[in-house]
Amino acid sequence: xxxxxxxxxxxxxxxxxxxxxxxxxxxxxxxxxxxxxxxxxxxxxxxxxxxxxxxxxxxxxxxxxxxxxxxxxxxxxxxxxxxxxxxxxxxxxxxxxxxxxxxxxxxxxxxxxxxxxxxxxxxxxxxxxxxxxxxxxxxxxxxxxxxxxxxxxxxxxxxxxxxxxxxxxxxxxxxxxxxxxxxxxxxxxxxxxxxxxxxxxxxxxxxxxxxxxxxxxxxxxxxxxxxxxxxxxxxxxxxxxxxxxxxxxxxxxxxxxxxxxxxxxxxxxxxxxxxxxxxxxxxxxxxxxxxxxxxxxxxxxxxxxxxxxxxxxxxxxxxxxxxxxxxxxxxxxxxxxxxxxxxxxxxxxxxxxxxxxxxxxxxxxxxxxxxxxxxxxxxxxxxxxxxxxxx
Amino acid sequence: xxxxxxxxxxxxxxxxxxxxxxxxxxxxxxxxxxxxxxxxxxxxxxxxxxxxxxxxxxxxxxxxxxxxxxxxxxxxxxxxxxxxxxxxxxxxxxxxx
Numbered sequence: 056x057x058x059x060x061x062x063x064x065x066x067x068x069x070x071x072x073x074x075x076x077x078x079x080x081x082x083x084x085x086x087x088x089x090x091x092x093x094x095x096x097x098x099x100x101x102x103x104x105x106x107x108x109x110x111x112x113x114x115x116x117x118x119x120x121x122x123x124x125x126x127x128x129x130x131x132x133x134x135x136x137x138x139x140x141x142x143x144x145x146x147x148x149x150x151x152x153x154x155x156x157x158x159x160x161x162x163x164x165x166x167x168x169x170x171x172x173x174x175x176x177x178x179x180x181x182x183x184x185x186x187x188x189x190x191x192x193x194x195x196x197x198x199x200x201x202x203x204x205x206x207x208x209x210x211x212x213x214x215x216x217x218x219x220x221x222x223x224x225x226x227x228x229x230x231x232x233x234x235x236x237x238x239x240x241x242x243x244x245x246x247x248x249x250x251x252x253x254x255x256x257x258x259x260x261x262x263x264x265x266x267x268x269x270x271x272x273x274x275x276x277x278x279x280x281x282x283x284x285x286x287x288x289x290x291x292x293x294x295x296x297x298x299x300x301x302x303x304x305x306x307x308x309x310x311x312x313x314x315x316x317x318x319x320x321x322x323x324x325x326x327x328x329x330x331x332x333x334x335x336x337x338x339x340x341x342x343x344x345x346x347x348x349x350x351x352x353x354x355x356x357x358x359x360x361x362x363x364x365x366x367x368x369x370x371x372x373x374x375x376x377x378x379x380x381x382x383x384x385x386x387x388x389x390x391x392x393x394x395x396x397x398x399x400x401x402x403x404x405x406x407x408x409x410x411x412x413x414x415x416x417x418x419x420x421x422x423x424x425x426x427x428x429x430x431x432x433x434x435x436x437x438x439x440x441x442x443x444x445x446x
Numbered sequence: 447x448x449x450x451x452x453x454x455x456x457x458x459x460x461x462x463x464x465x466x467x468x469x470x471x472x473x474x475x476x477x478x479x480x481x482x483x484x485x486x487x488x489x490x491x492x493x494x495x496x497x498x499x500x501x502x503x504x505x506x507x508x509x510x511x512x513x514x515x516x517x518x519x520x521x522x523x524x525x526x527x528x529x530x531x532x533x534x535x536x537x538x539x540x541x542x543x
Contacts, residue, residue, distance in 0.1 A: 153463035214462060252465050261466035273457040274464045280457070 061233045063194040063226035064089035067133070067159045067219065069233075070201035072097050073241035074157075077128035080108035080119035084138035085171045086223040087161040091133050113138035117145040117156075124154035125262055127250035129205060132156060135223060136163035139177045143184070149216045150185025150278060152262060155208030155248070156216040158186075159201065161227040162323070162374075164410045172411020173223030175322065179375040179384045185278050187217040187285055188352040190322040194231040197221045199302055200349070202241055206292045209248050212284040222324040222374075224411065240299050282353040289350060306355035308347045309362050311337055315344030317426035318363060318400075320389060321372035322348050325407075325414055329372075332419040343423050351385070359392040367430035368401045369393075370422045374408045382439065403435045407442040418442055473520075477504065481523030483538040489513045491535035498527035498536060 061069065067090045071079070079098075081091040098107040108123075110116045116132050124130045134142060139160060149156055160178050164170040178188060189204060191197040197219060204217040221227055236244075252260055266274060286306055293304040310330050312318065319329045326347035333343045346362045348355070363369050373383025381387060386404035393399045405422055408414050422442065429435055461467050492513035499507040499514060506521035507514050516527075528536040 151463065251462060252467075259469040261469075261471075262463070264464060264466050266464050269454060270460070270464070273455075273460055276457040277460070277462060 057235045057237075058232045059235055060230050061194055061198075062089065062228050062230050063191070063197045063221045064159075064161060064228065065093050066194040066198035066233045067201050067221070068093035068097070069235060070198045070241075071131045071159075072103050073236065073238050074131070074202055074205050074245055075129065075242060075247070076103075076105050076131045078106050078108060078120070078123040078130045079132065080110055080116045080123065080130070081132045081134070082110055082113045082116045082138060084113070084135050086163055086173070086227040087133045087135040087138070087159060089227070090159050090161070113141040114145060117142040117149060120156050121145060121149050121152060121154050124149070124156050125152060125252075125254065127248065127253035129209070129248045130154070130156045131158070133159035133161070135161045136165055136171075136177045139181060140165060143181060146181050146184035146186060146216075148263075151274065153214040153251075153281070154216055155205075155214055157201065157204045157208055158216065158218045159197075160218045160220045161223045162220050163223040170410040171223070173225050173227075173374075174409050174411065175220070175373075175375040176409075178218060178220050179377070182352055182384060185215065185282070186352065187213070187215055187282070187350075188220060189217065189349055190220045190351055191226060191349075192324055192326050192347060193226060194229070194233050195302075196349075197226060198233050198235070199296065199300065199304065202236070202245065203289075203292050203296050203304070205245055205248075207285065207289055210284075210288045210292070211249075211251065213281055213288055214251065215278070215281050215285075220323065225324045234300075234302075236300060244295065244299050285353050286350065286355050286358070304349060306348070306350040306358045307362060308349065309344065310347075311342075311344035312346065312362055312366070314342055315366050316342040317368045317370070317423060317430045318344045318346055318366045319370045319372060319419070319422060319426065320346040320348065320359070320363065320385070322351060322374070322385065325372060325374070325419075328414060328416055329419050332416045332423060336420070336423055341423070341427060343427065348385070354388045354392070356392045359389060360396055363389070363393060363400060364396045366400045367433070368403075368426045370403055370405050370426045372405045372407055372422070376406055376409070401429050401433060401435050403429065403437060404439040405442050406439060412443055414443070476519045477522050478519045481518075481521060481541055483523045483525060483540055484518065485516050485521065485523070485525065485527050485536045486539050487514055487516060488535045488537065491533045493533055493535075495532060497530045497532065501526050501530045
């Protein structure tokens with residue numbers, strides 16, 4: 056066991072180094088830059104046997120990653136915000152061509168107005184692109200999930216790209232103690248990628264051929280099946296990872312849910328704040344709990360439903376707006392997960408932290424109190440609450 | 447599933463990611479029915495210079511000893527052959543259906 060002080064970005068760079076990646080193609084963008092900056096240092100210092108492709112844009116970064124992945128290489132890239140938005144059309148090509156690329160996304164707000172700070176608008180805008188989405192709470196989780204992400208992506212049932220999301224600045228730039236695995240442990244855990252198809256002149260194949268009304272639908276159906284396979288594959292990989300790291304991961308993590316009457320469900324770093332506040336409130340005898348989703352796409356319907364079905368009220372925290380939608384993206388999914396539950400809990404949406412607006416323990420306490428009130432009265436006062444915005 | 451797709455393989459048996467694993471299989475994809483105008487070669491005017499054969503993007507010009515013919519199973523009717531022909535031996539004729 057080696058505990059090292061690392062930022063979330065540095066922790067991911069270290070995980071990528073240990074994952075023996077063949078190709079990295081990336082373009083710098085705050086707050087992701089340090090991931091690839093640190094990795095390019097490994098390349099320059101000869102610490103890794105990786106080809107680093109300097110490209111002129113994020114569109115090119117993901118395009119080069121797709122090309123490299125199709126040859127059978129293990130590929131990593133990273134992005135955020137406008138960069139991820141520029142990749143948008145290629146995200147669908149990466150998943151459609153079944154490229155098990157891993158991308159670190161240091162979540163950041165989208166323009167306009169321009170802002171460099173953390174919220175989930177970037178990846179939420181790509182939630183239908185066929186990428187597996189994992190959200191980390193801290194640098195340790197960003198490190199662990201990056202290693203596991205390669206194994207999930209490259210699983211023969213899955214063969215899909217995976218994004219490991221970390222909150223911009225709050226995780227990407229804050230230094231924490233990270234427990235690193237030995238190089239040999241990671242190498243043994245991951246092994247080399249075993250591609251289903253490779254580019255081989257002896258066995259020529261065609262990739263990216265035109266596919267019209269008579270076949271397109273079938274390939275989309277295959278992608279659905281691949282997505283469906285993720286929770287089971289992830290569960291097995293998390294179990295194996297626990298064997299080498301002693302750290303416990305799965306689709307989600309529940310805190311205080313055994314007897315909670317009111318719960319918060321959220322993604323990323325906010326879960327840590329929520330847990331801390333829940334701990335304090337529970338000491339005062341208030342029955343509150345927290346569900347942190349690690350896996351957001353595919354949405355673990357059954358696990359979420361099982362975790363939340365016994366509470367009386369749920370506050371769903373969304374760090375992004377889905378303009379014109381009934382709720383934020385996470386809340387819409389939670390409502391869907393619970394709609395078949397008898398006596399479903401009362402659900403309300405909390406939009407928070409946009410453009411990196413800080414979320415304080417007092418904000419979370421306010422949400423818990425609102426949820427407890429809703430649990431008591433059975434009435435949702437406000438369907439969508441905008442936490443911390445000035446009127 | 448509709449009756450028109452019944453003869454084709456389903457998602458469970460198709461290769462992942464729409465990869466075509468058989469090389470040279472595009473010849474099986476008959477694109478002739480895309481055509482609105484068909485190139486008709488006047489053998490008397492054809493000097494067998496093969497410019498059409500070079501320019502055809504679908505390799506749909508068939509070389510004969512003294513003139514060229516068109517593979518109508520694959521010709522999409524783009525008209526490049528007619529445009530390039532120095533002796534105006536190829537005429538684009540509207541398809542009658």
